[in-house]
Amino acid sequence: MDTSSNSTPDSQIFDSLRLELRRGCLIVAVLAQLKTEHYGYTLRKALADQGLAIEESTLYPLLRRLETQQLLTSQWREEDKRNKRFYKLSPQGETILTQLLAEWNSINGSVNNILQNSHAEVIS
Amino acid sequence: MNTNTTIDLLERYLQAIGQSLPPANREDVLNELRANLTAQIDDREEELDRPLTEPELAAILKAHGRPEVVAMRYQPQRYLIGPSIFPFYLLTMRRVLPFVVAIYYVANFVKIAATRNGIGSIAGGLVDSTFQLIPVLFLWLGVMTIIFAILERTHESCGKKWHLDEWSPAKLPPVKPQDAKKRRSLVSRVADLAFHCLWMAYVIEVPRHPYLLFGPGYSFVARLQVGWAPVWHTFYVALWFLLLVQLGIKIANLFEGVGRWRTPLDLTSKVFGVVLIGWLVSAGTYIVATGPGTDLHTLAIVNHWIGVSFKIAMLFMLLDIAIEVWKYLRPHIPVARLAF
Known part of the structure; x- marks a missing residue:
């Protein structure tokens, strides 16, 4: 999903705007994915498998931040003879995720309406 | 992942990260990173067999x-001055900077004028002052930044104590009348011309009626047995030339169509005025003895302080010109270059 390419001014602008656009979406995706328990690496793989690649250096600190905000809970547990920190959506996280998804759908609907209206204006 | 070399490289990497982490959660973060990286390495080794x-x-x-990144x-995100305070920081810096520079130059010029003689020496002093301005500006920048950094910390710890979000559109200043600013009213231009004529009349009368210059103190000055130095005769002719040029400009200002030439003409006449004052500064002697009873020591002191006053006047005229030049050029400078 990496669409960044050369470093022309246009592509730099696109990369910067894309980063802004993705920032909020990633949080929603991480919260949604953590309805089932994951540790950092498997969460990253699960997101990548569904087309949402995210850098480790972005994802792992984000998990910590979301846990500090009490949207996630975590626990150290042994798996395959190794200790790993597993994260899961907290009840408060569930509530916030529901609100964020409602906001996401509202924004999505508005943008679609704007695009349809502008398309109709161009045709007429 | 079982070779000593790869384990060593991973541990060196984690150690480098740990050096920049706060001690409170260092071990926890490093353990988590180690687990995630180890899982990733295992995955890759499984792929490659x-x-x-x-x-x-x-x-x-x-x-x-x-590692550092x-x-x-x-x-947590760290900054000295955050986005809520930064616009006020920038605005304050932009507003205060001209005053800092002006106060610095006035103070230095007064000091230079009182201690040095001759245009060359004064100019040298001003150049020295300009170089010394750079560390002064850095110091000022540092002090202002520290003040705003303290405000930032206080603002963060006190929540909405500073009430930066509270403002009323009704309290904004009225829109500046741009056209009126560019073109003064006819009444103002006529009044300007009238005052200039009065000023010329005053200049004509001063040599014949010295009390217009000295006021009630003239009788005291007359007893001192002193007179004007020859420099004033030349100065008087040059002053008249300047006043006539200014009269021409002010008359031309009454008519439409000279608006865009007004500032360059005003600036030219002001520059000529500075040259005149500069010439007076270089003269050094303004009052001379006309009789045997004159106290030459006192006369020297009076001449010195007249010279100092001309130097100070010259500084203010130079500042005035600098401000006028800035105002004139500012609309022609691209906005991006004014961004500071």
């Missing part, structure tokens, strides 16, 4: 990110 070589592990670590992302 062999242990990773050192360059392959190095590539994974490099993709994970530079990775560590920084685990810490």
Whole structure:
């Protein structure tokens, strides 16, 4: 999903705007994915498998931040003879995720309406 | 992942991250990173069906990110002056900077004028002052930044104590009348011309009626047995030339169509005025003895302080010109270059 390419001014602008656009979406995706328990690496793989690649250096600190905000809970547990920190959506996280998804759908609907209206204006 | 070399490289990487992490959660973060990286390495080794070589592990670590940057992302966002305070910081710096420079130059010029004689020496002093201005500006910048950094900390710890979001559109200043600013009213221009004529009449009468200059103190000055130095005769002619030029400009100002030439003409006449004052400064002697009873020591002191007053007047005229030039050129400078 990496669409960044050369470093022309246009592509730099696109990369910067894309980063802004993705920032909020990633949080929603991480919260949604953590309805089932994951540790950092498997969460990253699960997101990548569904087309949402995210850098480790972005994802792992984000998990910590979301846990500090009490949207996630975590626990150290042994798996395959190794200790790993597993994260899961907290009840408060569930509530916030529901609100964020409602906001996401509202924004999505508005943008679609704007695009349809502008398309109709161009045709007429 | 079982070779000593790869384990050593991973541990060195984690150690480098740990050096930039706060002690409170260092071990916890490093353990989590170790678990995630180890899982990633295991996955890759499973794909390749062999242990990773050192360059392959190095590539994974490099993709994970530079240790300092990775560590920084685990810490809360840090800044000296945050986005809510920064606009006020920038605005204050822009508003205060001209005053700092002006006060600095006035103070230095008074000091230079009182201690040095001759245009060359004064000019040298001003050049020295300009070089000394750079550390002064750095110091000022540092002090202002510290003040605003303290405000930032106080603002963060006191929540909405500073009420920066509270403002009323009704309290904004009225829109500046741009056209009126560019073109003064006819009444103002006529009044300007009238005052200039009165000023010329005054200049004509001063040599014949010295009490217009000295007021009630003239009788005292008359007893001192002193007179004007020859420099004033030349100065008087030059002053008349300047006043006539200014009269021409002010008359031309009454008519439409000279608006865009007004500022350059005003500036030219002001520059001529500075040259005149500069010439007076270089003269050094303004009052001379006309009789045997004159106290020459006192006369020297009076001449010195007249010279100092001309130097100070010259500074203010130079500042005035600098401000006028800035105002004139500012609309022609691209906005991006005014961004500071």
